[in-house]
Amino acid sequence: MEKLLRKLKILLVAISLLSWVMISTAPANAGPKPPKPPKPPHSVAEPATLALLGVGLVSVSLYALKKRNKR
Numbered sequence: 001m002e003k004l005l006r007k008l009k010i011l012l013v014a015i016s017l018l019s020w021v022m023i024s025t026a027p028a029n030a031g032p033k034p035p036k037p038p039k040p041p042h043s044v045a046e047p048a049t050l051a052l053l054g055v056g057l058v059s060v061s062l063y064a065l066k067k068r069n070k071r
Helices: 002-024 045-071
Strands: none
Touching: none
């Protein structure tokens, strides 16, 4: 009976040491990952901006043609 109690104590100590090692070496972020925040929407140029850009390109090209024809 005494041998059985001694073996049970050793087994209990071994189990507690094993569980302590498993808990202490577990990663801190174990578990489900939190959901990622949604991405912000992409910015889109307004139509007025595109119109101004187009007018600027046309005016620069007309100016270049006018300069070229003067020669």
